[in-house]
Amino acid sequence: MNNYIQHLGLTAWRKKTSILLAASLLVLLILGLQFSQSEQEKAAGRNLKDKDLMESFDRDIALALKNVKFVELKPTKALNALDQRILSKLEQPSREEITMRKVAEENERSMHEIEKQLGIPFVNLDMKNPYVPKHRIVHFDLKGAPPKIGFLKKVFPLIKTLGATGILIEYEDMFPYDGILKNITAKNAYTVEQVTEILRLAAESKLEVIPLIQTFGHMEFALKHSTWSKLREVPDSPQALCPSRNASLDFLKEMVKQVMALHPRISYLHIGCDEVFQMGECEVCRQELHENLFLRHVRNVANMIHEKWPRLRLIIWDDMLRHLSQQSMQDIGLGSLVEPMVWVYAEDIYRFVQSPVWDKYAAVFKTAWTASAFKGAFGETLYVPDARRHLENNLRWIDVMSQQAQFFRHGLSGIVLTGWQRYDHFAVLCELFAASIPSLALSLLAVSRGYFNLSLKAPLISTLSCPEHGTTSRPSPFITLESDVHLWDKLGRCMFPGSPVFRLTYRLHNTESEVLDYLKMTVHHKGWMTAYNVKHNYSLPLRVDELTSDLPRIYHSLLALTRAAYDTMNEIYDYYTIAEWIEQRIYPYIIELEKIQNHSSILKNVNNWPSRPLPPLKDLQRLGVPLPEE
């Protein structure tokens, strides 16, 4: 390089302008190299070799500038605008300007760096023209962990701020049914006053309310009772209603009547109709095709409702329609009765609802809804959602909606972000709503903006009341979804309503892995407290002591966790939900540890041991292993 600069000096007298250009470009190049170098250096943690390199670059720049000074700077008319600009830069290599450029460049670079660190799932969205669904509805599944009203009072404004336009309330047995339906109501159901209060709070936050009433499948909460078992499609299964009995429709009519009495001003009613696992099995239904059975029942229910509330728009889940023919749907006029809600909670939406199905829907219906998930979709026993997978599901829905909306005469109506609390009435609790607010916030922001990128940091951080990290204006990764899929790390210090329960799941996670490691080690891996040792009352007390030395500490952390669970959940959930959650999540581990404690005292109580061989297990005979020959 030095050679080149000398050469430059020698020829400078002859080709002033072009030399000037070349020199200045060189300077810019070197400056550029320096900037990128300093950036890399930061990333690499500044090692000695880089430092030497930096100093040599500094020398080169000084030299280059010195050499350039030899050139007589006499701007001529021939100098074009570019030359002028470069010259003026050379004449006044304003430190301020360089610093500004450097900062801008660094910021841009670190923005890219940060975007990468966020770990946002890539979905090829049209960033110039983001698609935003008209309605963004948050699902409240009350068949598990129904929240206290005080919690909803805080949650409604929060979801409104994040972009929600409404709520889908799935009451199931939490609705205060009365009269002949009294028995299908849970004993801890909301009262009429509480439902009214929920609706008032929703209205206060300007959230549209869509109640959901099951009318075909998932009728477990009602059909499980002996009073209503006669309406089952299959006598020993409470899952599905028999559509061929007049009493079934009377029963639904009463449910709708009671729900409508408390929701007089709604525009939409969701009538379920998903996962009708048992159809066409009873005496009467067996005579008919599944296709007709399903469609006829939907039509009967829709007509029954429209008779009294003709303007009410009815929504059904779409899964039972996926395999029906367009002709049969059109023959029955399904398009004027209901609107389908197309639900897919996995990432790859077209895998579950392929293009021909979309074409069919667009031909039959004027509009459709979609449903994504922010929790309750990736495992029945999870206790905190994988926010990254749910975000991807929602971003992909944006993509699919932007493609499909044009084919429906009235476009798509909106998206519901479902948040299942149980997979069905009989299942255990999955992720609690309070523990899923960070996941909901990400997905809701995404569907409300039509994209998810660094610019959503501010709304997320402020809505969730998160502490600002550092005081620099420099952008920093506010989430790191690749490594922090549950958001415990990045959003664990936020103070949104329910955040103590969110933090509790982190504590549960840590305690649980400690317990599981301990159990694995003690009863499976090590050789002195296995089922065999316990069964035969045969072990070495010294080893038993060793294996149980950690037990009291782990046991006490479970007890502390139980108390913390009660205290943090008490503000949000009723007693029964807290008790159920603790029994499902913590209690089994407490029992396991107590068993080990009991076994250890039994094993240590032995002072004299029998000769080997120990008596073989009699039960082995059942497996074809004969008794020993005497």
Ligand SMILES: *[C@@H]1O[C@H](CO)[C@@H](O)[C@H](O)[C@H]1NC(C)=O
């Ligand atoms: C985020 O995406 C939006 C929409 O395309 C765009 O306007 C905005 O500049 C982006 N922000 C960042 C920080 O990338």
Ligand SMILES: *[C@@H]1O[C@H](CO)[C@@H](O)[C@H](O)[C@H]1NC(C)=O
């Ligand atoms: C409802 O259940 C109660 C017991 O909880 C029972 O006494 C009553 O007979 C039931 N009523 C009807 C209508 O089935």
Ligand SMILES: *[C@@H]1O[C@H](CO)[C@@H](O)[C@H](O)[C@H]1NC(C)=O
């Ligand atoms: C249902 O009711 C209709 C009249 O409303 C009646 O004609 C029909 O026989 C009834 N069906 C059964 C199975 O009771």
Ligand SMILES: *[C@@H]1O[C@H](CO)[C@@H](O)[C@H](O)[C@H]1NC(C)=O
């Ligand atoms: C442990 O032993 C105690 C005292 O005998 C007993 O009350 C308890 O039920 C046992 N616990 C388990 C989990 O076996």
Ligand SMILES: *[C@@H]1O[C@H](CO)[C@@H](O)[C@H](O)[C@H]1NC(C)=O
């Ligand atoms: C184990 O052995 C001790 C000492 O002989 C005895 O007291 C105890 O009852 C035995 N327990 C079992 C479960 O066999």
